[in-house]
Amino acid sequence: MYTAPSSPHDSTTAIPPLLERRRFATQAELQAVVWWQLLEPAHRLRVAQDMMVGQVLAGELVCRTGRAPTFWFGLLEGLLKMSNDGSQGQTITFSGLVPGGWFGEGTLLKREPYRYNVQALRNSVVAVLPIDTFHWLLDHSIAFNRYIMNQLNERLGQFIAAREVERLDSPNVRVARSLAALFNPILFPVGGDKMLRITQQELAYLVGLSRQRVNEALRVLSLHGAIRVGYGGLLVSDLELLRRGTFETA
DNA sequence: TCATTAAATTGTT
DNA sequence: AACAATTTAATGA
Numbered sequence: 001m002y003t004a005p006s007s008p009h010d011s012t013t014a015i016p017p018l019l020e021r022r023r024f025a026t027q028a029e030l031q032a033v034v035w036w037q038l039l040e041p042a043h044r045l046r047v048a049q050d051m052m053v054g055q056v057l058a059g060e061l062v063c064r065t066g067r068a069p070t071f072w073f074g075l076l077e078g079l080l081k082m083s084n085d086g087s088q089g090q091t092i093t094f095s096g097l098v099p100g101g102w103f104g105e106g107t108l109l110k111r112e113p114y115r116y117n118v119q120a121l122r123n124s125v126v127a128v129l130p131i132d133t134f135h136w137l138l139d140h141s142i143a144f145n146r147y148i149m150n151q152l153n154e155r156l157g158q159f160i161a162a163r164e165v166e167r168l169d170s171p172n173v174r175v176a177r178s179l180a181a182l183f184n185p186i187l188f189p190v191g192g193d194k195m196l197r198i199t200q201q202e203l204a205y206l207v208g209l210s211r212q213r214v215n216e217a218l219r220v221l222s223l224h225g226a227i228r229v230g231y232g233g234l235l236v237s238d239l240e241l242l243r244r245g246t247f248e249t250a
Numbered sequence: 251t252c253a254t255t256a257a258a259t260t261g262t263t
Numbered sequence: 264a265a266c267a268a269t270t271t272a273a274t275g276a
Contacts, residue, residue: 199259231270232259
């Protein structure tokens with residue numbers, strides 16, 4: 001299913017048709033949203049009326065640096081990559097995004113343009129909540145405020161961890177930490193599932209390594225018993241080891 | 251349900 | 264980057 005969309009790093013990719021061909025969220029989709037469950041009935045109703053869902057094809061951008069903030073985004077299905085274009089044209093990947101994750105709250109809070117690109121690594125389903133609804137929730141729901149506060153705090157920790165990884169770590173450890181980040185229960189509350197559907201090619205785009213190198217790293221990680229690799233995905237068997245382990249050699 | 255074929259993904263150089 | 268090997272998905276009897 002993965003036909004390298006010319007290059008997920010291609011900045012000439014057209015503006016997302018996410019705004020077109022989208023529909024309202026179904027009841028099942030709403031109930032799968034963790035923070036929606038925290039709201040009281042009146043607040044749930046407003047969200048149900050305003051939240052929409054759209055399809056994003058592999059390679060397309062969900063949001064783009066410099067664009068005015070319009071939505072808070074949630075990934076329902078698929079795989080996204082959050083990155084930034086450095087001053088010399090290098091692409092810096094901050095984080096991968098797996099289903100259950102919501103992003104853009106920092107930008108919406110400040111009402112400033114997005115500071116990163118979010119690109120679909122495969123066909124994905126994305127939910128959007130209008131910025132006005134987002135602020136209305138902040139004004140009316142304590143539960144929502146608490147959720148956002150938690151999320152901001154957790155994301156801060158994730159960025160700090162990402163910086164450390166970026167500097168001093170071996171490819172093996174980079175892959176390990178990047179994988180571990182996808183299992184953050186606060187940012188990606190996906191029901192404690194240790195199973196991750198991701199191809200080695202997708203993971204390669206995520207961590208910025210070649211597929212070959214990722215393949216080798218996964219081999220080492222599984223030798224250490226941190227993960228089990230399978231066709232089209234992997235299983236995390238020791239999350240703590242994945243987070244803290246040093247996988248220097250095989 | 252099974253066999254066949256195409257497509258996707260992995261393993262290796 | 265290229266290629267072979269393996270796994271999955273799709274198709275039709």
